[in-house]
Amino acid sequence: MVARKSLKGDYCPSARSLDVIGDWWSLLIVRDAFDGLTRFGEFQKSLGIAKNILTERLRTLVASGILELVPTSEGGTRMEYRLTAMGKDLFPVMVALRKFGERHLFAPAEEHSLLVDRASGQPVQLDIRAQDGRPIGPDETIILKVPEGE
Amino acid sequence: MVARKSLKGDYCPSARSLDVIGDWWSLLIVRDAFDGLTRFGEFQKSLGIAKNILTERLRTLVASGILELVPTSEGGTRMEYRLTAMGKDLFPVMVALRKFGERHLFAPAEEHSLLVDRASGQPVQLDIRAQDGRPIGPDETIILKVPEGE
DNA sequence: GATTTTTGGTTTCATTATTAAACCGAAAAA
DNA sequence: TTTTTCGGTTTAATAATGAAACCAAAAATC
Numbered sequence: 001m002v003a004r005k006s007l008k009g010d011y012c013p014s015a016r017s018l019d020v021i022g023d024w025w026s027l028l029i030v031r032d033a034f035d036g037l038t039r040f041g042e043f044q045k046s047l048g049i050a051k052n053i054l055t056e057r058l059r060t061l062v063a064s065g066i067l068e069l070v071p072t073s074e075g076g077t078r079m080e081y082r083l084t085a086m087g088k089d090l091f092p093v094m095v096a097l098r099k100f101g102e103r104h105l106f107a108p109a110e111e112h113s114l115l116v117d118r119a120s121g122q123p124v125q126l127d128i129r130a131q132d133g134r135p136i137g138p139d140e141t142i143i144l145k146v147p148e149g150e
Numbered sequence: 151m152v153a154r155k156s157l158k159g160d161y162c163p164s165a166r167s168l169d170v171i172g173d174w175w176s177l178l179i180v181r182d183a184f185d186g187l188t189r190f191g192e193f194q195k196s197l198g199i200a201k202n203i204l205t206e207r208l209r210t211l212v213a214s215g216i217l218e219l220v221p222t223s224e225g226g227t228r229m230e231y232r233l234t235a236m237g238k239d240l241f242p243v244m245v246a247l248r249k250f251g252e253r254h255l256f257a258p259a260e261e262h263s264l265l266v267d268r269a270s271g272q273p274v275q276l277d278i279r280a281q282d283g284r285p286i287g288p289d290e291t292i293i294l295k296v297p298e299g300e
Numbered sequence: 301g302a303t304t305t306t307t308g309g310t311t312t313c314a315t316t317a318t319t320a321a322a323c324c325g326a327a328a329a330a
Numbered sequence: 331t332t333t334t335t336c337g338g339t340t341t342a343a344t345a346a347t348g349a350a351a352c353c354a355a356a357a358a359t360c
Contacts, residue, residue, distance in 0.1 A: 013251025101163025130267035
């Protein structure tokens with residue numbers, strides 16, 4: 001196999017995102033990180049991923065700036081993996097995936113987890129709007145090319 | 151390799167979504183579909199994907215209900231792949247990926263594409279809010295378990 | 301302080317997935 | 331009628347993944 005085509009040079013931001021977190025495991029690791037997991041063993045147990053693969057994915061996520069290795073809070077020599085500010089900016093991606101799953105991938109009364117606002121206990125809302133606040137869907141949008149330097 | 155672990159039974163909606171569209175190519179195909187591509191050859195040319203893999207991915211996306219095969223509008227025998235209503239519900243996922251890429255994966259003045267509201271020409275907004283309209287981030291949320299039948 | 305267990309990997313090997321390229325029949329175009 | 335395009339399938343080589351065995355260092359236990 002020739003090395004998988006990189007999308008680093010693509011001018012489509014979605015493609016570049018997928019280049020970084022578009023493989024099978026990365027977003028699942030990020031999800032677990034949002035759920036508060038930090039240690040190698042925690043991820044491994046939660047995901048059932050092979051350890052060598054986990055090693056490589058964590059390295060890539062750290063190299064991309066999504067996770068960082070910080071000394072564990074309890075003061076030992078061990079390290080833990082934490083979401084960086086950049087990693088936390090994946091929150092909307094996780095929420096969007098979650099909403100899609102909730103709507104289409106569960107039977108009506110099936111058990112599932114729900115993301116709620118801590119303060120109110122009410123479900124989190126995600127919406128896509130025009131600048132005037134009007135909700136818009138894919139058919140009301142268009143993709144422009146923004147040339148260099150703008 | 152044992153068959154890759156399926157997340158169909160996971161109660162986390164994000165995990166189920168990733169089970170359906172979390173592989174390397176599927177979201178790129180969906181992106182192209184949002185961009186108006188419909189034909190096998192168009193996807194193949196756009197993505198540079200091997201044809202047998204594209205065949206399989208398209209089949210899976212159709213089987214999942216994200217794409218559908220419809221007779222081409224020009225009336226021939228040929229078919230085209232179109233986003234279903236369910237497929238269009240992936241719009242927030244694509245927008246979220248795009249926003250992340252725009253923010254973190256481009257140099258300041260680098261050329262890129264931009265998703266805008268057709269009517270105003272202004273960039274599309276994505277926000278995550280509590281039910282009262284207040285914007286919230288990952289640290290203000292918590293995941294609840296919703297048992298069967300609720 | 302010595303021993304045992306846990307953690308966080310690395311290495312190896314077998315299996316699966318992906319690729320590129322050649323090939324193909326049916327439909328469309330010339 | 332011939333040629334080209336389209337939408338694949340098949341095949342063989344290569345890369346990615348997984349499971350299991352292994353390992354050193356740190357932590358916990360005795």
